[in-house]
Amino acid sequence: MAKPKLRPLDDRVVVQPVEAETTTAGGIVLPDSAKEKPQRGTIVAVGPGRLLDSGNRGELSVAIGDTVIYGKYGGSDIEVDGQEMKILRESDILAKVL
DSSP states (O other): OOOOSOOOOTTEEEEEEOOOOSBOTTOOBOOGGGSOOOOEEEEEEEOSOOBOTTSOBOOOSOOTTOEEEEOTTOSEEEEETTEEEEEEEGGGEEEEEO
């Protein structure tokens, strides 16, 4: 996976969502309209952190390469070099997969 040509600002991160399942556990093929929106992805870029009142930057608790779970409708969907990406605030991330 090539590094995207964008740098998120403040406490935002760029996530590449994992592909939605195309078949159910029972083997039924799902059409695109019936697929669940992915809620898991890999972080491919991070911003410098939120600017604090003191003038310093707050450190993010996630890093490039982390797999995260985020809210179903959080963030903004974008396309970069033909790949679907999502820009989220760090607060939109619900958990980091260990």
